[in-house]
Amino acid sequence: MTADEAQRTMQRLAEEISRHNRLYHDLDQPEISDAEYDQLVAELMRLESAYPDWVPSDSPLQRVGSGPSGPLASVRFEQPVLSLGNLHDSQELVDFDGRLRHLLGHTDPPAYTAELKIDGLTIIVDYQDGHLVRAATRGDGLVGEDVTANVRQIHQVPTRLQTAVSGQFRGEVYMSRSVFASLNQSRAAAGLPVFANPRNAAAGSLRQLDPAITASRQVSAFFYEIRALDGHPMPSGQFQALGWLRAWGMPVAPHSRRCGSLTEVLAYIAGWEDPQARAALDFEIDGLVIKLDSTAEQRLAGATQKAPRWAMAFKFAPEEVLTRVRAITISVGRTGVLTPTAELEPVRLAGTLVSRASLHNADILDERDVRVGDTVYVRKAGEIIPEVVRVERSLRPAETVRFAFPGQCPVCGADVVRLPGESAYRCTGGMRCPAQIRQSLIHFASRGAMDIEGLGEKTVDLLLAQQLVGSVDDLYRLTADQLGGLPRFGELSAANLLRSIEQSKGRPLSRVLYGLGIRYVGEKVAQVLARYFGSMDAVMAASRERLREIPEVGERIADSLARFFEQPANRAAISALNRLGVNLIEPADEAARGGDGPLAGLSGVVTGTLARMSRKQIEEFVRAQGGDLTSSVSSRTDFVVAGQKAGSKLDKARQLGIRVLSEEEFFDWIAKGETGMAR
Ligand code: IVH
Numbered sequence: 119m120t121a122d123e124a125q126r127t128m129q130r131l132a133e134e135i136s137r138h139n140r141l142y143h144d145l146d147q148p149e150i151s152d153a154e155y156d157q158l159v160a161e162l163m164r165l166e167s168a169y170p171d172w173v174p175s176d177s178p179l180q181r182v183g184s185g186p187s188g189p190l191a192s193v194r195f196e197q198p199v200l201s202l203g204n205l206h207d208s209q210e211l212v213d214f215d216g217r218l219r220h221l222l223g224h225t226d227p228p229a230y231t232a233e234l235k236i237d238g239l240t241i242i243v244d245y246q247d248g249h250l251v252r253a254a255t256r257g258d259g260l261v262g263e264d265v266t267a268n269v270r271q272i273h274q275v276p277t278r279l280q281t282a283v284s285g286q287f288r289g290e291v292y293m294s295r296s297v298f299a300s301l302n303q304s305r306a307a308a309g310l311p312v313f314a315n316p317r318n319a320a321a322g323s324l325r326q327l328d329p330a331i332t333a334s335r336q337v338s339a340f341f342y343e344i345r346a347l348d349g350h351p352m353p354s355g356q357f358q359a360l361g362w363l364r365a366w367g368m369p370v371a372p373h374s375r376r377c378g379s380l381t382e383v384l385a386y387i388a389g390w391e392d393p394q395a396r397a398a399l400d401f402e403i404d405g406l407v408i409k410l411d412s413t414a415e416q417r418l419a420g421a422t423q424k425a426p427r428w429a430m431a432f433k434f435a436p437e438e439v440l441t442r443v444r445a446i447t448i449s450v451g452r453t454g455v456l457t458p459t460a461e462l463e464p465v466r467l468a469g470t471l472v473s474r475a476s477l478h479n480a481d482i483l484d485e486r487d488v489r490v491g492d493t494v495y496v497r498k499a500g501e502i503i504p505e506v507v508r509v510e511r512s513l514r515p516a517e518t519v520r521f522a523f524p525g526q527c528p529v530c531g532a533d534v535v536r537l538p539g540e541s542a543y544r545c546t547g548g549m550r551c552p553a554q555i556r557q558s559l560i561h562f563a564s565r566g567a568m569d570i571e572g573l574g575e576k577t578v579d580l581l582l583a584q585q586l587v588g589s590v591d592d593l594y595r596l597t598a599d600q601l602g603g604l605p606r607f608g609e610l611s612a613a614n615l616l617r618s619i620e621q622s623k624g625r626p627l628s629r630v631l632y633g634l635g636i637r638y639v640g641e642k643v644a645q646v647l648a649r650y651f652g653s654m655d656a657v658m659a660a661s662r663e664r665l666r667e668i669p670e671v672g673e674r675i676a677d678s679l680a681r682f683f684e685q686p687a688n689r690a691a692i693s694a695l696n697r698l699g700v701n702l703i704e705p706a707d708e709a710a711r712g713g714d715g716p717l718a719g720l721s722g723v724v725t726g727t728l729a730r731m732s733r734k735q736i737e738e739f740v741r742a743q744g745g746d747l748t749s750s751v752s753s754r755t756d757f758v759v760a761g762q763k764a765g766s767k768l769d770k771a772r773q774l775g776i777r778v779l780s781e782e783e784f785f786d787w788i789a790k791g792e793t794g795m796a797r
Contacts, residue, residue: 124165125172131162132174139178147318149485151497151507156204156433190263190325193254197345199242199288200259201424202407202431208384211408214430215380218410221419221427228410231356232386233374235405235431236340238292239321241269243341248282248366250275255325267765268324271333273727274369277763281366284348289341289368293320294400297336307561308640316402329765330725330749338401340371355411376411383408387432396434405433438497438507439472441465443490446477446521448528450553452561453637454545456523456534458483460494460506467496467504475504480523481541489518529553549589549687556582558635562590566641567633568622572615580604589687590633591694593619627654627704630695634688637678646670647679649746654692654702658683669748716793717745720756723771726764728781743788751776759784 135158142148142155150158166173205211218228240256253269254262269275272291293301298316305312313319323335344352344359353359357376364370377383389395390406410416410428419428445461458477465472475496477483486508488494493513494506523543527534532547545551549558556578563573570593581587586600596619601612628648632641639647650668651657657679665676682688696702722745724736731739736759740747751758751770758771758778771778779787787793 121169121172124169128162128165128169128172128177129174131158131165132177134158135162135178136176147314151438154508190265190327192257193242193252193262193264195242195254195260195262198259199240199256199262200421200426202429203425204405205408205430205432206435208387211383211387211430211432212380214408218415218419218428222415227379228415229355229412230377230380230383231360231374231409231411232377232383233342233360233407233409234371234390234399234403235407236290236292236371237315237317237402237404238290238339239317239324240288241265241291241324241339242286242288242345243269243275244286245279246284248279248284250277263325265324267329268326268332269339270763270765271329272337272339274338276367279366279368283350283366285350286345287341287363287368288343288345289339291320291324291337291339292316292401293323293335293337295402296400297338301335304640307566308638308643310638328750330767334749339369341368342371342374342407352413355413356409356416357411359413391434393437405431407431437467438495439465439467440493440510441472441496443488443492443494443506446483446488446490448524450527450529450545450551450557452554452557452635454527454547454551454554456480456527456543456545458521458523460488462494462496465496467498472496472504475506477506479541480536480543483521487520489514489521491515491518527551527553548685549691552582555588559587559590559593561635562593562633563622564633567629568625569629570615570622571618572611573618577615580607589691591691591698594623594695594698594700623698623700625701627652627657627702630654630700630702631657634682634692636682638675639679643670643675646748648704649741652704654696658689658692669750669752669754716788717743720745720793721754722747722757722759723749723751723755723767724759724761725751725767726761728759728761730781730785757784757787 135155138148138150138155138158148155162177166177205214215228218224222228242254242256242262243250244252250270251266252264253266253275254264256262269291270277293316295316298313298319301319302312313322319335320337323332323337326332341363342360344363353362355376357374360370360374375382375386377386387406390403396403408430410419416426416428419426421427442463443460444463447459447461448456449459450456457479460475460477462473462475475494477486477488486506488506488509491514493510495508495510496504497507498504523534523536525534526532527545527547530545530547530551530553532545532551534543535546536543545554547554549555559573559578559581560575562568563570563578573593578587581596581604584600584604586596587593596616598609598612598616601607601615602609604612626648628641628645631639631648631654632644646668647657651660660679662676662680665671665679666673671679692702717740722740724733724747728736737747748755751767751774753774755771755774755776758767758776759781760768760771760778761781768778
């Protein structure tokens, strides 16, 4: 490579790495894997050391990370928040150990603490006399974002320690796999975009202006470093530091180990390289961290501008395999979204045989330019769902063509549109599209909706194949004769199914509204609408403006509802449901609207953690008393119940002069019958 070429390549790499830094840190939307990112960085590092005179002035390697992007307040750190260097194999680990021994002038092997490397987002927390006073993200390592109000909403992070220590600790905010799975499930059901992996979901939940979002998303945290202690000696080593943090009440990740020798470190690594060991954890790790144990030795080893010399991240080899794309198929979801999937030559990946992989959406497919006939790298995204990561261009056959989304729905032939600003193509067939009918029937019968036992995917497919149903109202026209004639369907199952269908007629309006599968109308919004309006007729008659008056209903939801009810086919299905005896009213005990309970006509907000009741219990309690609970404080709020760790909602209520009650005061208020005065 000539110096000229090197300079150009360095510039290009610097720009590319900066772009990926922004995608990862600011937008929480990484486009490449950590391993690919590391390769880019390694190449730029190699060139920067070979051509030090040509180092680009804006090289991302000369900075610690990327700066804060959002409108959250800034926090300047006294000591920079460093990152970690990476190790990829045992030889690199042996070299690291050799470097340290050399630096320390050791002949004896140094001791290490080996830990799980949590795949989340760094936070730095400050405690004063045992009280949490500040929490910040890492930002660029010098200036981070103030997320104190949000971190207060994380139950695992104590607002008060068991001991009155003052100091600064570092940890990682993450989202457990189980919370991630259910969050994405409910987002998908409400027609919202899903998060690509738990790390993005955790980051997106923490870096929010509204702490209620952090609270509702159930993120967690683990701490692993004591950065400073006031008036208290520092621990003698890393393993002791973890013990102290745990004893003070901080959450500390399991499975850390003090290793007396390099052999023990290697055994620890070997244990966690087994994908099954990682799969058994309910949180994701993207490697291990190997730290020189002794605090005194850490000081001796020191740090570079970017990272300590005494600790290294051991990255697992990404589980990626190469295979060929046989076809790209399109499936049509309940809301008509066309989702592309790569049909692959079957290949083993992380213990399972994979023959299909997600291509996510049109934007991602376009950018990765995956074509039929291509050889591609497939990976388990978030180690769960396989996805096509990228194409191996050198193996692309000559005759391939760029994939184009069809102009017509592959299932019903209706036109396909792409709304401005959306990455999805949609079928416009609505309830005339069999794919949408299938998905909508499955959704209508599902547990959170009409809960029709025995009406799962297989039965829906049977009914569709026999052309017995074309829309949800047809379910209520089914007869014993029709069902008895279905293949593999005995008299007993027919009778059982008819009974469950009959039972479903009495479900409250909120379930019907949710079951209709209106975009953005999830279970919660459906409940709010049902309780607010009381009847389907009133919901259908509401204008966009009227809908917008409800605190939980934004423009997007109002629009989606209005569009749904404008469709003659949807209106026809609803009046058919009515004629066939399906309840379209919210029962008084559910709605508690205009009732005569002590909270009738009052709207409240609960913030912080309550000691006596769970969130669900208090919601039920308030409704049973005739009141309503909303998620945000506005001028229409009548009262706010503030529990522990109450944050910005409490501030807002005070600003607006709204009645604020502690949990005890709230129950007293009701018991004493003083609520009438609030009206
Ligand atoms: S130690 C000077 N320990 O990994 C201390 N980091 O890729 C440096 N991380 O930015 C960090 N788990 O956010 C350390 N057990 C652990 C960790 C951990 C996750 C994160 C941390 C760091 C990143 C480096």
